[in-house]
Amino acid sequence: MKHFEITxxxxxxxxxxxxxxxxACGAYVQFDGWVRNHNEGQxxxxxxxxxxxxxxxxxxxxxxxxxxERFGVTNACGVHRSGLLELSDVAVVVGxxxxxxxxxxxxxxxxxxxxxxxLPIWKxxxxxxxxxxxxxxxxxxxxxxx
Amino acid sequence: MKHFEITxxxxxxxxxxxxxxxxACGAYVQFDGWVRNHNEGQxxxxxxxxxxxxxxxxxxxxxxxxxxERFGVTNACGVHRSGLLELSDVAVVVGxxxxxxxxxxxxxxxxxxxxxxxLPIWKxxxxxxxxxxxxxxxxxxxxxxx
Amino acid sequence: xxxxxxRYFAAYRxxxxxxxxxxxxxANSPAELFAECATKHxxxxxxxxxxxxxxxxxxxxxxxxxxxxxxxxxxxxAGG
Amino acid sequence: xxxxxxRYFAAYRxxxxxxxxxxxxxANSPAELFAECATKHxxxxxxxxxxxxxxxxxxxxxxxxxxxxxxxxxxxxAGG
Numbered sequence: 044m045k046h047f048e049i050t051x052x053x054x055x056x057x058x059x060x061x062x063x064x065x066x067a068c069g070a071y072v073q074f075d076g077w078v079r080n081h082n083e084g085q086x087x088x089x090x091x092x093x094x095x096x097x098x099x100x101x102x103x104x105x106x107x108x109x110x111x112e113r114f115g116v117t118n119a120c121g122v123h124r125s126g127l128l129e130l131s132d133v134a135v136v137v138g139x140x141x142x143x144x145x146x147x148x149x150x151x152x153x154x155x156x157x158x159x160x161x162l163p164i165w166k167x168x169x170x171x172x173x174x175x176x177x178x179x180x181x182x183x184x185x186x187x188x189x
Numbered sequence: 190m191k192h193f194e195i196t197x198x199x200x201x202x203x204x205x206x207x208x209x210x211x212x213a214c215g216a217y218v219q220f221d222g223w224v225r226n227h228n229e230g231q232x233x234x235x236x237x238x239x240x241x242x243x244x245x246x247x248x249x250x251x252x253x254x255x256x257x258e259r260f261g262v263t264n265a266c267g268v269h270r271s272g273l274l275e276l277s278d279v280a281v282v283v284g285x286x287x288x289x290x291x292x293x294x295x296x297x298x299x300x301x302x303x304x305x306x307x308l309p310i311w312k313x314x315x316x317x318x319x320x321x322x323x324x325x326x327x328x329x330x331x332x333x334x335x
Numbered sequence: 336x337x338x339x340x341x342r343y344f345a346a347y348r349x350x351x352x353x354x355x356x357x358x359x360x361x362a363n364s365p366a367e368l369f370a371e372c373a374t375k376h377x378x379x380x381x382x383x384x385x386x387x388x389x390x391x392x393x394x395x396x397x398x399x400x401x402x403x404x405x406x407x408x409x410x411x412x413a414g415g
Numbered sequence: 416x417x418x419x420x421x422r423y424f425a426a427y428r429x430x431x432x433x434x435x436x437x438x439x440x441x442a443n444s445p446a447e448l449f450a451e452c453a454t455k456h457x458x459x460x461x462x463x464x465x466x467x468x469x470x471x472x473x474x475x476x477x478x479x480x481x482x483x484x485x486x487x488x489x490x491x492x493a494g495g
Contacts, residue, residue, distance in 0.1 A: 056206065066277045068223055074216070076215060079212065102473070148220075159492070165424060165426070239345045241409070
């Protein structure tokens with residue numbers, strides 16, 4: 044089982060979930076990130092993820108390993124999209140199975156938080172008003188946007 | 190959409206998840222409870238849920254309403270099995286969609302915790318050694334078990 | 336004396352050997368009724384951590400009972 | 416002087432107008448290299464909150480640079 048993947052194809056959350064099934068586990072927690080139709084007051088039409096895949100996969104795998112070690116869960120996986128996505132498309136899925144739910148919730152939360160903070164993945168939002176913007180650039184001192 | 194259901198049929202987590210899709214939501218958190226092959230040192234072969242459905246549905250709906258109000262999430266649903274289940278069968282699913290993930294995680298956790306504490310649902314485990322036991326009776330002063 | 340319908344669930348049903356019975360009783364509350372049922376069914380233990388409902392509404396153990404009420408005795412739920 | 420390959424991602428790529436370039440430089444660290452690139456590409460701003468990698472390993476802004484290294488400038492990631 045690959046624990047962390049980047050894919051340019053549509054993510055199938057149900058197939059993803061099935062790879063984590065384990066009769067020793069009583070708890071499974073899954074987080075889906077969906078493409079949302081609004082952000083900071085703007086109507087979003089679609090978005091694009093640029094991913095630097097070699098490092099994203101390596102860092103994603105590190106995060107999974109950290110979560111398994113820190114929370115003692117049985118299995119954990121993540122998958123993140125690259126490329127152009129439409130509204131309600133699945134952008135990212137994280138799943139964790141564990142004998143008990145405490146650890147599964149904590150590990151799932153850890154993985155998605157770290158994934159969003161540490162992976163070389165950038166999101167460009169395309170707005171109803173025709174503009175597009177690299178999200179979060181506004182918080183880091185860049186004045187120019189594409 | 191029914192927000193809380195009891196069913197004697199196999200739960201389809203993917204169909205369950207799809208009813209919560211919402212383009213205004215960027216976050217979805219799902220908890221599955223799976224039938225686990227062990228409990229407190231015993232090998233579990235299968236289990237049975239006895240449900241008092243009129244009150245389980247009413248109380249389940251109250252829990253969903255509380256979670257929506259308390260955490261401000263957009264949608265939340267739960268479904269719980271009754272009857273005989275085999276290993277790895279899905280016993281319960283809770284799903285929450287929300288614009289952001291903080292609220293989705295918190296609400297999902299609240300719903301499963303309250304569901305397990307408040308609903309009139311009892312679990313009987315069937316063990317490899319031929320015995321069967323109503324789970325948690327041992328913690329409440331009962332000496333006799335079926 | 337009142338006629339009260341009593342339902343037992345899960346472990347309680349197995350311990351009493353019955354799922355349902357009608358009792359003619361002077362009990363004024365679910366707590367008193369449970370104590371009376373426990374003298375009749377020796378498998379029935381303390382109701383601490385158990386729950387009770389009257390006519391499909393969750394209830395307090397010290398609520399009032401009325402003629403014809405249906406009282407549901409719920410053993411502690413599975414939890415974790 | 417060293418020959419260093421530089422790659423820009425996302426907003427940095429659009430701000431510089433290039434995804435990749437080779438620079439002959441006296442810079443001793445990614446921080447010095449970024450400053451040099453910023454004089455060449457006026458869209459490139461401060462690297463605070465940005466990340467840097469050397470040869471596909473996450474790096475420190477003050478790490479040493481060697482001949483032939485490939486330096487990757489990552490603008491801040493999307494986060495939340």
